[in-house]
Amino acid sequence: MNLNTAEIIKAAVPEAEGRNARIISQNVSDNRDPNFLSSDFPRNPPKLYITAESDEFDPVTFAEWQAEGFDVEYLPMGNGGDEYLQKLRGLKGNQTISAFETFGIIAFGDAAALCLKHYHVLDNNPDFKLRLLIAYYPTEIPDPQGRFPNNITALVHFIAGEDVGVTKQTQMVGIQGKKRTSRRTIQPGMGTGGLLQLAFPSYTYQAQAGFAEHDLDEYNMICADLAWSRSLATARRAFAQTVDLEHVWEENVQGKFFTHNLKPTMSTYTTHKSPHVTYIPTLTGGIGTEELQEFYSEYFGNPKSLKLTLISRTIGADRIVDEIHVRFKHTQEMPWILPGVPPTQKAVRILVVSIVTLRGGKLYHEHVYWDQASVLVQIGALDPNVVPEAARKIGIKKLPIVDGAAASRVLKGWDPETEGEADNELIPGWHDDEDEDEGEDEAGDKSAGKKPAGNDNAGDEIGKGKSVE
Template structure:
C-alpha cells in the first residue's frame, strides 16, 4: 500500500493509520474513501510485532480465554496519544488500535458503527475514549453497537441524561476529573480528587500518577469483566516470593519483573528503580543480607484487578546486618517479629512494582535501639511519660487479638473506664 503524500494531511503512525477523505494507492489501484477507514500496516510497526509475541507467551497461563486476543480501540482528540498507555494495554494481552477524532463527527460516527465489520465469528471488542471523543462515543452508543462489550470513557466534555439507559450487556465506566461539574450519571463513574482532564495521559502536563494508577486498575477490571478474562495474579506473586525467600535466586527473581520495575521498602527506602538497580539490590543486598533464621508467614491475601496485597508476619534473629530492614545496624542477636504488608502491582503477568510497609519503631524497640521511656526533656515537661511505640506486642496482637488489651497507650482510657 502507498499513501499519496500530496493528498495526506493527517496520518497516525502507531499501531494503525487513519486515513480520512484522502487518496491512497493499494495494490496499484488508487482509492478515495468517502468515510473513515482503518488501514492496518503491521509490517511498519516492529514494536507491535514484538508485543504480539509477548501476548502469545502470556496467553498460556496468565490469561485464559477463547481464541484471538480481545480487541480494544482507543479514541482521543489528538493525532498523537500516550504510547505508554497503549503499550500497557498490549502487555495485558489486548489487540490495540488507536483512532483519533479529528472533528469529523459524521465520519467518526460511521467508523464507530462499523468497528465490528472485520471481526471473526465469536469475537467482540471494547472502546476506551478520551475527552471530546468520549462525549461523541457516549452519544453514538445510545444505540446498540454490535459485539461491543465495554465502553470506558475518560473525562468526557459532557454526559448524557441520567435517564438514558444503555444496553444491559454493556460494561460502562466513566473516569472524571475533579473540576468537571457533572451530576449523577446512569452508569458507574469515579471522580479523582485534585485532577484535571488529561490526568491519565503521561504525555500531558495534567498527568497525575496516583489518579492514573487508580483509573488504570478500574479500566482493566472493566475490560476483563466484559471479555470474561481470568487472570492468575496469585500465581505470579507466589512464584516471585518463592524465588526471593525460598530459592534465594536473583536470576529467577529478576525474570519475574517487568521491563521498568521498582521496589520500595517504605520504612528504609531501600529497593530500586529499573532492572539494573534491582538486579544489584537483590544480588548484593537482599538475598545475602537475610539471616538463616528469617521466616515469612502469610496471614492474609487480598487479590484485586492488578494488585495483590499480602499481610505477613516476618520473624528473624538479628545475627547479621540486614540492610533492607536495618541498614548499617550491627547485629544485636535479638529476636524480632513484625507484621509486614506487601502491595504488588502486576502488568502483563510481570511484577511492575512492590511496596513494603512495616512499623520501624517496633523493630528498633525490639533490638534495643529505641527505649519508649526515653522521652525528650521538653516533652517530659509537658507530661509525656513514654513514647507511643510498641515492641513485639504489636505482632503478638496481630496473631491473637486477645493477647494484649487495647488502648493501653491512651492514658485517659483506664481512668474513664466505668
C-alpha cells in the same frame, strides 16, 4: 411446544419491529460466559479501540493495553459529527475465528462525550458487539440517572471541578425525543479517585484533562495509576478474562527469601517499564533491573531464623496486597530493615504489608511497610519510657509505641472474649472506669452478707418495682 419469537417480541415491544433483538435466558449460558466455548477453542485477544481528537495518541497507553493481552487499534475522531458516528457504527471485533467476538472502546475528551451519548441509546449497539465503554474526562455526558444498556459495561473518569454538558433524551428504541442539554460542575469525591453517585460507574480525580496520557504535560502519575487499575478491572470483567497474578508473585518471594536464586526472581520483573522496589521505613530497594539485581544479591541477606507467615492476601486486577507476620533473630546485618545496625542477637516480630503492582503479568513496583519503631524497641535501640526533652516539653510522658506484642496478637487471631486485638493500653484514662469497677467489686466482696445500713426496707422497695442505688 413451538414459540414464535418474532410475534412475541412484536407484541411485547411493538416499536422494535424490524430492529435487531435477542433473548437472554437466566438459565442458559450465552457467549458472555467464559465457559460458553471449550477452553481449547481458539480465541483472538479482545479487540480495543482507543479514540480521541488527535491524529495520533500516547504510545505508552497502547503498549500497556497490548501487554495486558488486548488487540489495540486507534480511531481518530477527526471532525466528529455524522462522519465519526458512521465510523463507530462500522466498528467490529476480531471475527476471523468466532462469530461471537466483541470489542471495547476507550475514549478521551470530546470523543468520549460522543461515544457516551451515542451508546447510551439502546438501539445504537444493534448487534450487541460493543461490550466495553471507558470514558476519560468527557466534555459531555448522558443523563446521570440513566443506566447504560445491560450488554455494555461502562466506566467514566471525571475531572473534579470541571463543567460538563448533561444531555437528557429518551433511551427507548425508536422514541428518541428531543434532547435537553444543561451544564453541571463535577463535584470532587472523597479524595483523589473518589466515587460519584451516578447511574453508571464513575470516579472523579483532582487533576487536569489529559492526566492519563503520558505524553502530555497534564499527566498525573497518581491519578493515572488509579484510573488504570479501575479501567483494567472493568475490561477484564467485560471480557470475562481471568489472569493468574499470584503465581508470578510467589516465584518472586520464593527466590528472595527461600531459594536465594535470583535468576527466577529477576525474571518476574517487567521489561517494558523500569521496575522499582521500595522498603518505605528505610527507603531501601532499587530502581531498574540492574539496581534490583545488586540490591537483592548484596544487601538482602537474612538470618536462617527468618520465618514468614502469610496472614491475608488481596488480589486485584493489577496488584496484590499481602499482610505478613515476619519473625527473626537479629544475628546478622540486615540492610533492608536495619541498615547500619550491627547484629543485636534480639528476637523481632513485626507485621509487614507489601503492595505489589503488575503490568502485563510482571512485577512493576512494590511498596513494603512495617512499624520501624516497634523494630527498634525490640532490638533495644529505643525505650518507650525514655522520653526526649523536646517531647516532654509538649506533655508526652511515654512514647506511644509497642513492641512485638502487636504482631503476635494478629498471628494468634482474635480473642473470642474481646473480639479483637486492641487493648488501648496507650490511651490515658481508657481503663480508669475498669479500675473503679474492680475496686467496687473488691469492696462488695468484703461486705457480702451484711445488711445495708440505713435501708431496712430495701427488699420491699425492690418488690414494688423501685430501684435501689
